Amino acid sequence: MELEDIKSFSNNSDSQLFFDYDLSKSNWFNIGGKTKIFFKPQTLQDLIAFLKLYNKRGKIFLLGAGSNTLFSGNVFEGVTIKLGKNFNRISTLDKNKLVAGSSVLDKSLSEFSMENSISGFEFLSCIPGSVGGGIRMNSGCYNREFKDILLSVQAVDFLGNILQIPYEEIKFSYRSTDLPKDLIYLSATFQGQNGDKENIQNEMSRLKQIKNDSQPSKIKTGGSTFKNPIGQTNKKVWQLIKEAVPKDISFGDATISKDHANFFVNKKNAKFDDMMSLIAYVKKSVKKKFNIDLELEIIVVD
Ligand SMILES: Cc1cc2nc3c(=O)[nH]c(=O)nc-3n(C[C@H](O)[C@H](O)[C@H](O)COP(=O)(O)OP(=O)(O)OC[C@H]3O[C@@H](n4cnc5c(N)ncnc54)[C@H](O)[C@@H]3O)c2cc1C
Structure with missing residues (x-):
């Protein structure tokens, strides 16, 4: 794989690019070899510029919190992308809607919604992944899944084109969806309901207790x-x-x-x-x- 132009990929941002990067510390199993390129974009602009330059010349893998991924010991002949700090924001919209970046941890999203008295996100306190991983896996527990709270997904394809995918266009199944595998989820819009902060907090504690007792x-x-x-x-x-x-x-x-x-x-x-x-x-x-x-x-x- 030709890397010279990628090595000189530089801009005035603080996005990070590493070569022959050890993946074993970036996942929950603590297993894995090296990836030829490890890219941590801090902005969408950098991510798109990188994807256009890379132009699918090798494999691309999107790493979230690494809580559901087992890497082989071989060198990954491509780029492993982990979204950085600009993808880690949560904002409230009207009527109990939230927008969360893909690298936001599920736990943080549940805490944010509790602080804002929005219910429906309590189950996320039990899943140790990120929003991006949760969309990909349609993660869930205690009879709730991502499909129950999602309104739309904002994504970019491997060539840098931006897409907005409404809930109605996604077919969800148990720990899966029919979304194409060559998409990078950037953020998602979620729908919750009016809730009471104390009730939400109690429900989160109840679910976490069940989880701790069984896993x-x-x-x-x-x-x-x-x-x-x-x-x-x-x-x-x-x-x-x-x-x-x-x-x-x-x-x-x-x-x-x-x-x-x-x-x-x-x-x-x-x-x-x-x-x-x-x-x-x-x-x-x-x-x-x-x-x-x-x-x-x-x-x-x-
Ligand atoms: C102790 C423990 C308990 C768990 N309990 C549960 C549970 O109760 N319920 C449950 O459903 N799961 C559970 N899991 C599994 C895991 O936490 C979930 O699947 C989680 O949603 C994975 O998120 P992640 O960010 O860690 O994904 P990763 O492991 O990083 O990636 C998983 C998949 O998502 C893709 N992906 C990640 N981010 C993006 C993105 N931005 N764009 C496109 N693709 C992306 C990756 O490419 C990969 O295919 C548990 C795991 C552990 C270790």
Whole structure:
């Protein structure tokens, strides 16, 4: 990949460009090799200028908070983009509408809406990702998903063209949407309802308590590894794994959380291959015992 012109990509902004950048510290698993280019645009103008210059000459991956991503140990032959501070703003519009930049953390959005007495965003306090990752994954918990609060998505394609996508044009499904994969979400507009600050705060605490009681915290994980096989069984995927796989199974430092069988954990220095061996083993064991093909929820980037 020709990089000379990109190396000299410079302007008067504070956008950051790195080469052969280590990705292992930028995701929750703490796993991964290097990316040829790492770009952290601070403004939309810089992002568009970069995309036009890059002109899809290699791969492009958008990194949010890295809480759902497993990077391989290979060099990523392209650019990993992480949106910077201009994409981290939240504003209120009229009638309980909010606009949030894609790098805003879900937790911050739920806190902002609570401070402004807007309800509907309480569930976001339990998801450790960003707005961009949440749109891509249609993330959710406790019977609420991004689809329930989204009004529209503002995006840019890989060639730098800006798009505005209304809710009605997006088909949402469980942990997915039909939005094209070659889009960078810039921000989104959300609809909440009139709420009472104290009630919202109580609801957030209640949900966080349920989460803390049922899922591990302070571990290197990507959250739910597989999707629940909805329609194929009444069991949740963690139950299938619990019944099909010995609980102390590990490959290198890759293992299964004692608190939640669908959370796979990097105990210390697990490599990508260790995690993939664990994933393959669990998939095979569940297939053998229940004849169900599990589908990955985490995004594997190679
Ligand atoms: C402890 C733990 C608990 C979790 N609990 C839940 C839960 O309750 N519910 C749930 O749904 N998930 C849960 N997750 C998974 C994860 O937090 C969500 O999927 C989250 O929305 C991912 O956001 P992210 O910013 O970390 O995305 P990343 O991991 O950075 O990326 C995920 C995907 O989104 C894409 N993406 C990110 N930003 C953009 C953007 N701006 N434009 C285009 N694409 C983008 C990436 O390219 C990638 O394909 C949990 C994870 C952990 C570690």
